[in-house]
Amino acid sequence: MDPVYAERPAPAGLACLWTSTVSSPAVQRVVPDGCTDLMWTPATGALVVAGPDTSAQLASFGPGTLYGVRLPPGAFPSVFGVPAHAVRDQRVPLSELVPSARLTTFSSMVDFCASRVVVDPALAATASLLRSGDVGAVAWDIGLSSRQLRRRCLDAFGYPPKVLQRVLRFDAAMRLAWAGVPFSTVAFEAGYADQAHLAREVRALAGLPLGQLIRP
Structure with a gap:
């Protein structure tokens, strides 16, 4: 089964909020768009930052729901405190970038990003x-x-x-x-x-x- 992907509006300064749900393991092709994402997998508690991609990435999903907060191009450094090129084409645990972050819900992820993002x-x-x-x-x-x-x-x-x-x-x-x-x-x-x-x-x-x- 292909992932069921859905987007909804996000607070000012963020691109969108999204979910991707599958009932069995699946692989999805993620193509470059200039954006970056903070992703949360409730089943494992993993919080991962997806850096800006230069080519397609094959991502494994599920089963379950992956939650994401998408940042628009240029917003990454204001939220995570490092240059965007430092995580280009990488998936990095949030704890490596912001060790003090303690996020346990989707709403806390949204609040974290919305409170830190700077629109330039x-x-x-x-x-x-x-x-x-x-x-x-x-x-x-x-x-x-x-x-x-x-x-x-x-x-x-x-x-x-x-x-x-x-x-x-x-x-x-x-x-x-x-x-x-x-x-x-x-x-x-x-x-x-x-x-x-x-x-x-x-x-x-x-x-x-x-x-x-x-x-x-």
């Missing part, structure tokens, strides 16, 4: 510009050198600017594809050169063709 408009603007702009031009527009922009992106998002650009563009494409938009239109609206470019990037970041990735 400058980071949101940087991400928005990088979705479609040239990296050098973006650095110029926001008054940073290329090296400063790289350092800012690594600390806040976990990626260098060009990788962040690829991940954000891929996430935009996935959202359009899941909504039923034709792939040729997805390529245009998400900022790819053409549909072949979209296909190459999806395979590189997700490990599967787009049609297979969004198949129910």
